[in-house]
Amino acid sequence: MNEKKIMSRRSFLAYVGSGTAALLAASSGLSLFSGKALAEEEAGALFTYPEDTVAAAKGLIKPSSQDELLLPPGFTYDVLAAYGDPINAKGDTFGFNNSGTSYHPAGDSSSDGLLWVNHESADAFWVLGAAQNGHYSAAQIEKLLYAQGGTVLGISRNASGSWVMNPSSPYARRITGLDAFELAGPARGAKAVHGASRVQGTFGNGAGGTTLWGTQLSSENQAADTAREAGLPQTHYGWVIEVDPADARFPLRKHTALGRFRHGATVMSLAKDRRVVVYMGDSAAYACLYKYVSKGTFDPAKGKANADLLTDGKLYAADVVRGRWIEITVQAVRSALNNLLYSLPSSLGYTREELLELFREEADVYTYTSEAALILGATPTDRPQTVQTSPQAGLLFVAHTNNTDHGNLHGQISRLLENGGDCGALDFSFETVAAGGLQSGFSSPSGLVTDHFGNLWVSTGMASDQLNQGAYAEFQNNGLFAVMSPLSANRKVMQFASAPSEAAFAGPCFTPDERTMFVAVQYPGATASESSLPASTWPAGTGGKLPRPAIVAIRGFSY
Template identity: 55%
Template sequence: MDRRTFLTYLGSGAAALAVASSGLGVLSGKASAESAANHLFGFKTNKVSGYFEPIEPSSADELILPKGFRYDVVAAYNDIINPAGDTFGFNNDFTLYFPINGSNERGLLWVNHEYSSEVFVHGKKTGDRYTADQIKKMLYVQGGSIIEVYRDANGNWKLDPTSKYGRRVTGLTPFELTGPARGAKAVNKATKVQGTFANCSGGMTLWNTVLSCEENYETTSADAGLDPTHYGWVVEIDPFDPSFAVRKHTALGRFHHENSAVGLAKDGRLVVYMGDDTTDACIYKFISKGKYNPSAGRSNSDLLKEGTLYAADLKTGKWIAITIEAVTKALKDEKFKLPSSIKGTKEELLAKYKEQADVLVNAAEAANLLGATPTDRPEDLEISPFDNTIFIAHTNNDKHGNIHGHITRFFEKDNDLGALEFDFEIFAAGGRQSGFSAPDNLTFDSNGNLWTVTDISSSKLGKGVYTTFKNNGVFVIPTRGSNKGEALQFASAPIEAEMTGPWFTPDERTLFMAVQHPGEETSDPKKPTSRWPHRKGDTMPRPAVVAISGFNLQK
């Protein structure tokens, strides 16, 4: 296969994955591939992405897809989402589809909103501060939207503004704190906090709630005069039930959270993988103390209140427990030398770290202190549904010369997500040779292909070493077989935009994605650098969620 021909139905990549999962040994031929795949998905239930002709990079102000595919703009900034008049937020990122009554054509869509804009939303500061009204707007457009979406008789995806489920969770919404930092001195004794913002990616729990991740929270918390220790957490929301208290789980640590990938250890404990989207940042996982009980439903949320946070040491292939006991032991050891990245003396740090809440509020520092490996912006982490390996998008780190980033694959010992030892490989590297740069969000299709979007900074697109990539895009990469690691471009984003938050409907006929920050480099709103989505009457570019269709199902 070359770059002009994509995988056929259940090609070598899916066959190899199926074999690996089923333990059937080496298979060859179409019949063997189909039988192996049926073992994975059930007889005649194979869901596939279908064929597509890979596209070329583009600099056009449009969302470009392969021949035979189309998209609908489902919701864009400031669209009304419910009868109360709430509006869709700004700079949408992560998307998550929840079927209503098992439907692939009507459901709820959770959408993250990551940050605001002086140009398009709340205006510039007067002097060195924003007005109260500007701060309110800034906080309202962040957080998340819950919208009801459906496919009409003509096959078009639309937003239902009459939905009883439509609502906003914003920087103004009250949240409960859970876990060790609740009420602790490290969060200034807070048990409830105001709002969520800087919501980047996220994940889905095994009990069908949303995990939304707070990433670059510092600027908004400073501009709004809010306590920064109340942000940088993983938050949980039930999109169907507003009576389920929205909460921030402090046991999962405070850092620049990109996403949360949820799985189970072999013994039934809950495992959550997380990335910290900054340069020289660590890879984390949380293992619950208790075990998952499918019949307990949302009560399983309590598993996120108590457990152990770990960070990866890539030099030894071990997960390091980030605990107050470990921090205190290290600091009291006369032979222990502080890493160069840690500021302060041992005495000052011993005064700072008194209880587990202190460790969790300062998780990134504690992880570095204990010897976890600094890496190159670990953004999205996803657990392969085929073999329990962990894929990690390291977007880039120009301080280390890793300009185009790479995707790492972790292999937990004994294939157990609860293991404390692992091995790893570099699965794919960005650059001219692969056709992509700066991998970000990840997802899988049931053919075993890894989908990744790219996150080249708007100011660098089409310039210097980024010239050949043109606009940001979406790529599909087989994870096994002779074409393992070969990236094929599926989509090209509008000018200065990212494609983010890929999420398939269960039947894989529709792929939801967000188009974030089109025209981000605009300085004069009367002269925007992008006008996407080019809707009639729009005078500005609008971040929006799209539904992509054209995928084929095996009959």
């Protein structure tokens, strides 16, 4: 037994913040909770920490430049899988640069289930080896495609309480750039996708989210380079795919109705009339926010047949200046382009004639969504790659990582509150609630997850080659932060974890009981080259072993 005091989840939340009620009251801008209600919330939900106040709290751990994954006292982590580990009896191996994660419980279990993991890239130094005469061999291309996509891991807690991967799980498998996918929705068979209804593979998978019917959405993000290297059509990639981790017979699909761009996270909710709403981020440097609203309504009795709701609906982009959602249609795009008084956004890089040629049919606005959104007046922001809903209806948090070209070095977290708390509304309010920088203690927010108290957990994504230097020096390594009551005067930002050298955390998620957090550790030793030793040996430790991206389970929370 560890002699250090185990900090319960309830104790931890008391230490760093004031709970759901303060967050929700502040985020709505309304007096939803009386002082009595707030007191009852704090008394019921939070542990009273002896002789401590939120104002006096300095943090849980300090920034670090060590080549270690650091956690507060009483917390520990288990490495579930690292690059190259066998994951099943077939001999499939865990992919490279693991990113977003989603836990799919067996029933409602918080100790046994499946973990979906995205794989967003395959590094030339660690995975592929050097190209010959500027080109990869067929074997290298196959490795490039196999190392990306996604992994389904069977995982559970053993008798000692540690999390372990189960390589004998019948569900464990890889979904890669070598698998066949159906195109579903409005771009299927269109000229923009070269008439294809079936395409090869998925890769560049950075984030995603779960559906209301229990399947997994995965976002194709950094796909362009791999498509080019493999000689595959660019427009077959940059979509949101759907997979059922628990059923290999479920058809692999790319949902073209959700648009094609550098997809970040997706999060699904319901409008008040039970239409399905999917919010989507975009990780490009100058990008918009999106949401999709289905034509039909969600019916729990239909189970996974609800997936068809993602093939027919309306796609919107956010105009955050006016607080409105703009429907993206080819008619609206062509109307704007044919208006001689209309000035093209300078960031597009196309002439008016080229754009009129690009946008001829409805499938084109789904295939070139970011261009269409800018033409129609949606607001580009600085890498709004992660979206996350709050327990409050109609409230969305957005992580804008940064954009050094705009002088936005440290990014920010914004909130979008739909009118009337209805995800199907067409207008909203929007504001920044936490700015990155020394005053907050974090830089470059890249991943978000909320807990049932409504608190935000933020992973950061400072570039590996900028860590511990210049404007980023004082933040040291990337971290995982608890941002408590981000809209209130009592806001506190606490560093909960520090990543190994040159690594970043990505895609945190919780078990249903919130006693375990899963998180990807990506890019350890990322800047290594033929002429240099890696800056990291994590998770192998000492002895000259190579660094490997890995998934960890953080435990130590209890009630």
